Amino acid sequence: MTTDRHARRNAQPNIVLILADDMGWGDLGCYGASAISTPRMDAVASAGVRFTDAHSSSAVCSPSRYSILTGRYAWRSPMKQHVLHSYAPAIIETSRPTIASELQASGYSTGVFGKWHLGLDWTRTDGTRVTAFGEHADLDILDRPDQYPVEDIDHAQPFAGGPCDLGFDRFFGIAGSLNMPPSAFLSQDRTVGVPTLPRDIYMAGQNPGLKVEGWRDDEADLRFTSEAVDWMKECAGEEEPFFLFLSTAAPHRPCVPPARFHGLSQAGMRGDAVCLVDWMVGEIDDTLAELGIADDTIVIITSDNGAPMIFPEDGDTEHHRPNGPYRGQKGDIWDGGHREPLIVRWPAGLEAGLVRDDLICLSDLYPTILAAAGLSPSSGAAEDAVDIFARLDSSDPRPRGLPVVHHSMGGAFALRIDQYKVNFCTESGRGFSARIRDDGGANRAIFSASSREDGTVYNAKHPIGRIYDIDADPQETTDLWDQRPDLAAQAHRMLCEITAGADSGFTCGIGPSVAR
Template sequence: MFHQMRQACFGFLGFLALIAGSSAWAAERPNVIIILADDMGWGDPGCYNSESKIPTPNVDRLAAQGMRFTDAHAPTAVCTPTRYSLLTGRYCWRTRQKKIVLTPYAMPLIDRDRTTLPELFKQHGYATAAFGKWHLGIEWQRNDGTHTAPDDQRVPDRVINLAEPFLDGPCDHGFDVYFGVDVPNYPPYCFLENDRVVGPVPDQFKPATNVSTPGRGQEDWRFDRILPAVRERGLGYIRNHAAKNKETPFFLYLSLTAPHIPIVPNRPFRGMTKATLYGDFVAQIDSLVGDVLTALDETGLAENTIVVFASDNGSPERNGQDGAGPFGSCISDSGHRPNGPWRGRKADIHEGGHRVPLIVRWPDNVRPASVSQELICLIDVYATLAAVLRHPLAHDMAEDSFNMLPVLLEKEMPGPVRQSLVLHSDQGMFAIRVGPWKLIRGQGTGSFFTNDVIEPDAPEGQLYHLADDPAEQKNLYRDRPDLVEGLSKMLDEQIRVGRTRPE
């Protein structure tokens, strides 16, 4: 299978032929905007789920003007690993982060010598910007003048010197400018800009709540200010760039903090949907997407801008009560199913944990209202955009990222671009997809957040045929030992060799 995977992918000569024969994107290099929602489910947008109780006219408009992927996945069912993979093209479990997410004040996860996606764009003369959630680690200065170290575990909030600039943040990994928060429910509770805290040094201790961990923050800090501030910075960047620097293309990463907890939709959106406060927060995301599209139209940038919309993992399906609510409460309270028909939720190894919305709009190149059933992962964004830049990938770049440009341009191909995909839960459980088959290496959901009930005689793993059993209800693990053996060997090999993209 691994040999077939290598044969199915385009070599460099084939890649050159592809771009030479395409409907050629503009001689001007296209701008690129990635809008990444946080904890938004596959079943939230109306273009994915006709029974959604959340109006999403702007995400639906994006789908009507571009390509919607129905079999798209986050590489891991929680946020830090997905963000790492998106910006590096590499599975996060190949790093020190083998499960869950980075804790407050954790050291940077991206190595300094690894070429990130924004660094790749900068090599091609792009301006780069990131606004919103980071959650990939920052090297903070301590009060004694030393810095946090890679082996630090849960650095005490009190030892961090928030008055000093930090190191190894977004601007050290390819972004010209950054504004946002590390994590909305982690300290420090303040905005960060480029390499330092914005405004007064956070000196108020904030106790733990049902939506946030304890730590220092600014006295007047409010969670409901975050998303509007990210929106304002993103729209301002687009308009200012068009007015002052239009000849230079840009790469903009809008890393939203919604509908992640704290679930705090602003007043104009409260009660807008019939899907609890969670649905209202998703509606606020949709409004932001609409504002971005309008800004592109009004500045004349829309025709030469690629817009990518996705979510970092599945939804935890909370109702937003007191900023959070129990897992699954959105369904029980409103009947809305954030993850659509798929089993499981955020953090799970089952489809609801990692199957996500993914939409790409690229005028005059991607056919409007097109739908792809190609198996694709957010990790593939890297290689695909490298192909747009006509940048061949070196051996040590984006080792797990596949070029999906042929799919976007609807070119005839001898077979799927991606023959297999490795998936991962928050507790480190592995799965592998090959065609309709999905092998899960373990029992239950693989999630810290779900109370598994495992039958005493349950098999040691799970095997599902998703075409026949999309809800993952019929475990064929004992019925098809041949497939279990073959897929297990393939998974072992892809973990062992350190890469899945053919050279």
């Protein structure tokens, strides 16, 4: 590293975190994709550091987003499995430090644009608020298979517990995914307009609800990008650095990129939606260059979980493997469910062109981003995260120090210790691989007759699981559970220590029977 780079690292950089929705490890050209062109993300990778063994803390979006913003596993929160629906209450306490609140307290301007999906405390028609905390907690609606009754929500009133209560100065986005109501933009603490019209149900999986007049799903990411660009330009005229969190709706289904992106990939509409994400990265990067601040800005690109492979818009998943060579898909305990692309670029602070094979959890972004800004997490914050800042400009392999806990959509656990992965379940952990693929486009969250239980989740009656050597067997095909009872017992003890004091759902106290 040059002396000039050392000096420039002493100043607080701008920070841009771009989080795609359901973008798989194998969706980017720099990770081997040939059916999808991603020149803007590939350019960021070639000018920065690319990680090959980075993982979201969960194989679905709400819990993995929780971990990124708080540096802790989501099973420590009121949410124990699956994802939130869009009227679920906020699962981050307003008193809890987040990346945004820590940066805001040190003088950063902070803004989030796009999908939120961490719950909001909506105002009910009787004037009370939906909440996940305190004596009036609505924990029963955190994991409902149906949507919260829309007639109970007063959309004309503000919500609480959102981004502006958690350290963000500016919020413009949507409550959940595009397949969830309400179909309305959110600005600061309320909807932009009042949704009163029935949503368009143009494909299976579109949940019913309300929309505002003139709403179009295919324009959402365009609007998020333009709002983010305008905000960056406002911030550039100020002396304070900024933290931009751009959370894309694409390529999560319904996969409706604008018409100009249709056919840009050879991987179906979902592939075209990845091209939309690449365009969004380009718009942000071009703005940084236009403002003359690209060198002094850290750009981080990643995704919240693995890609699905069961829906018609996913295209031919044998022709294009959205999760690369890894087994499984979104929701699964297998690596395809949670191994993520992770790219970091900082021209003023990092060498270009590094590829790192270190084990990383996306919860690590919390202390790492703070370290880049010359800060440390508040006392007691980010307990499941490791600062990897020192590794960003070195090719030397370094252990993470803490094992990584993986979590499936169905609440199953796995523990990654160095090259070994101990799955405390059999099969996918009740992830998307357990669902029926219906070429007619149905999106039914049911299990096939041949895998109705999708294996067994580890419990007191069934202390069984799977062990894989990920270095030698990245596709998780050769089970070592019977050959390595010592490792099974070690992993069980470690996971019990990690989950101690939390209502995690993991079974402890079984004793040596785990080792058979």
